[in-house]
Amino acid sequence: MRDADGDAVGVLDRMTRILEAFDQDDGGLGISELALRTGLPKSTVSRLVGTLVRGRYLERDGRRIHLGLRVFELGQLAQQPRELRAAALPVMAELRSQTGLNVLLAIRDGRDMVCIAVMRDRSTAPTRVRTGGRLPVHATALGKAALSQASSAEVEDVLSGGLKALTPHTITDPAELRRQLIDIRHGGLAEGLREFAPDVSCAAAAVLAPDGSAAGAVSVSGRADGFDAGHFRIPTRAAAARLAHRLAAATPVLR
Amino acid sequence: MRDADGDAVGVLDRMTRILEAFDQDDGGLGISELALRTGLPKSTVSRLVGTLVRGRYLERDGRRIHLGLRVFELGQLAQQPRELRAAALPVMAELRSQTGLNVLLAIRDGRDMVCIAVMRDRSTAPTRVRTGGRLPVHATALGKAALSQASSAEVEDVLSGGLKALTPHTITDPAELRRQLIDIRHGGLAEGLREFAPDVSCAAAAVLAPDGSAAGAVSVSGRADGFDAGHFRIPTRAAAARLAHRLAAATPVLR
DNA sequence: GGTCGAGTCCCACTGAATGGAACCATTCCT
DNA sequence: AGGAATGGTTCCATTCAGTGGGACTCGACC
Numbered sequence A, B: 001m002r003d004a005d006g007d008a009v010g011v012l013d014r015m016t017r018i019l020e021a022f023d024q025d026d027g028g029l030g031i032s033e034l035a036l037r038t039g040l041p042k043s044t045v046s047r048l049v050g051t052l053v054r055g056r057y058l059e060r061d062g063r064r065i066h067l068g069l070r071v072f073e074l075g076q077l078a079q080q081p082r083e084l085r086a087a088a089l090p091v092m093a094e095l096r097s098q099t100g101l102n103v104l105l106a107i108r109d110g111r112d113m114v115c116i117a118v119m120r121d122r123s124t125a126p127t128r129v130r131t132g133g134r135l136p137v138h139a140t141a142l143g144k145a146a147l148s149q150a151s152s153a154e155v156e157d158v159l160s161g162g163l164k165a166l167t168p169h170t171i172t173d174p175a176e177l178r179r180q181l182i183d184i185r186h187g188g189l190a191e192g193l194r195e196f197a198p199d200v201s202c203a204a205a206a207v208l209a210p211d212g213s214a215a216g217a218v219s220v221s222g223r224a225d226g227f228d229a230g231h232f233r234i235p236t237r238a239a240a241a242r243l244a245h246r247l248a249a250a251t252p253v254l255r
Numbered sequence C: 001g002g003t004c005g006a007g008t009c010c011c012a013c014t015g016a017a018t019g020g021a022a023c024c025a026t027t028c029c030t
Numbered sequence D: 001a002g003g004a005a006t007g008g009t010t011c012c013a014t015t016c017a018g019t020g021g022g023a024c025t026c027g028a029c030c
Helices: A011-024 A031-038 A042-054 A069-077 A079-099 A141-147 A152-160 A174-187 A229-250 B011-024 B031-038 B042-054 B069-077 B079-099 B141-147 B152-160 B174-187 B229-250
Strands: A058-061 A064-067 A102-109 A112-119 A134-136 A190-193 A200-208 A214-223 B058-061 B064-067 B102-109 B112-119 B134-136 B190-193 B200-208 B214-223
Touching: A011 A031, A011 A042, A011 A064, A011 B011, A011 B042, A011 B069, A031 A042, A042 A058, A042 B011, A064 B069, A064 B079, A069 A079, A069 B011, A069 B064, A069 B069, A069 B079, A069 B112, A079 A102, A079 A112, A079 A214, A079 A229, A079 B064, A079 B069, A102 A141, A112 A141, A112 B069, A134 A141, A141 A152, A141 A174, A141 A190, A141 A200, A141 A214, A152 A174, A190 A214, A200 A229, A214 A229, B011 B031, B011 B042, B011 B064, B031 B042, B042 B058, B069 B079, B079 B102, B079 B112, B079 B214, B079 B229, B102 B141, B112 B141, B134 B141, B141 B152, B141 B174, B141 B190, B141 B200, B141 B214, B152 B174, B190 B214, B200 B229, B214 B229
Parallel strands: none
Antiparallel strands: A058 A064, A102 A112, A102 A214, A112 A134, A190 A200, A200 A214, B058 B064, B102 B112, B102 B214, B112 B134, B190 B200, B200 B214
16 A cells, blocks of 8 residues: 555565666666666665575675576566567568668557567668567557557557657657557558657558557658658558568467 | 475565476466466466566467466566576677587586576577576586686585486586596587487586686587598687677776 | 366464664775 | 775564465366
8 A cells, every 4th residue: 555656565565666666777886876866775676686686686796796697598488579579580571681671570569569579680770679678659660569459448548648759750649640540540650750760761561460460560761852652652561461471370379 | 384395485485486488388378377386376376467468578469378488578678588598699609610510608507507598500500508507517518617717616616516417428427527528628618419318419618707717518429420520629618708808898897 | 067287365473674762894084 | 094985794583475285166077
């Protein structure tokens, strides 16, 4: 029975807070810094960190604390990303070589897209998106593609979070976004023209699961100058379709 | 106050046990199965899983429970793997194209090597090693390379675990292993001839951190038939050296 | 209908987690 | 050197969160 906006208390919640404080791990955090970020008393943090270090969830070198190996290990076992990645890597590589653009694969998690794989292409603008990173659903082609296959309840949930503008081109009007989603659903391609970053544009397509929902989305992105999404419609959609196919084949008894 | 060999109790420990039960996630576990694997009462597991699901550490689809997205996300933030990977990928790609073999990058964690990156080459035997997977130190070139730079206390710790034979060629004699480690340290190259799998051989070199310890190890591996480790000595050592160099450059204020 | 297995819920009991305060150890002033 | 700020750990009385046995529900199977 606590807390401001959230809910659940308990060690688990605390440990969660500690682990998540590492989202910007600026070369290691100290106990005090952690206490600050998590809002927990120093003594508590010290004790919990001790336990986590013992379990190799955290590593410690003097006062610098980092996320540990075990977290990495566990992360690699996560179902969705593993399956998707395995099926996607060859498809993504091909898409990259066809387009000469950066290729991304992501899964939607509420109002964010979580990046599952990144394939950079040296011939275009470097992307600073990292595997495991999050991108806002409403401001990316990736997000719009995935969302276009979601139920309207889910869409409304995303909209209810507010559409924060990241560039002057970000869609901030819910009505406009709803409209686009319909088009995207029908056309099978989402475009993001300078909506996420001022000099980057992209095109994305949803990867459909056998049940019709979006298992994820693939995108190609590059310099916004002279970017013509229509140009990438065919290969991008084809890649998404091929991926969906491989995915279905890889999932044996789906239910 | 519990447990067999281990120690620490508490929610945190229980949680840990639950998460780690997913090492062989055979397409999703149920509550009962988890209770079995962890040795915890069903009611406790049910409750904890509920909490973990709320925190997105686990995902649940009916009765099938999987590791969740958040674990993947966190895993990507882990310091060591992230730094190493970033520095290593280009180097590994080059090594692969030079040798036409599978290239692995791993970090030592006690008696295991944890695989940080895998680059497969279609032209040789496919490896079933996965990113995040563990390999025994004593039975792999990767492990021997890393261990050759460790303190003798660490070496003895590994030896004390017993040297389990994975093939008839696995080194099971501590004295023999100690001897090899010295050679490896001097020669800068470890060989693993059918020691891990009967039809695979490999060559590996330690990646040195500025403080002289092994930050990890790189290996090339392929079919054992006609494998000549000496042939890969130069490129493998060069790759390890280059990687060490990039790593040192990437670490700003090292201490 | 009866039985089995999976999962959830309830709730009285208790020991594990808590966190303020005191205590070290470093580092940085002046 | 003295002194003060910062980072970290340890102690310990208090209490509250987690526990887990058992009752209960739901569905599948015979």
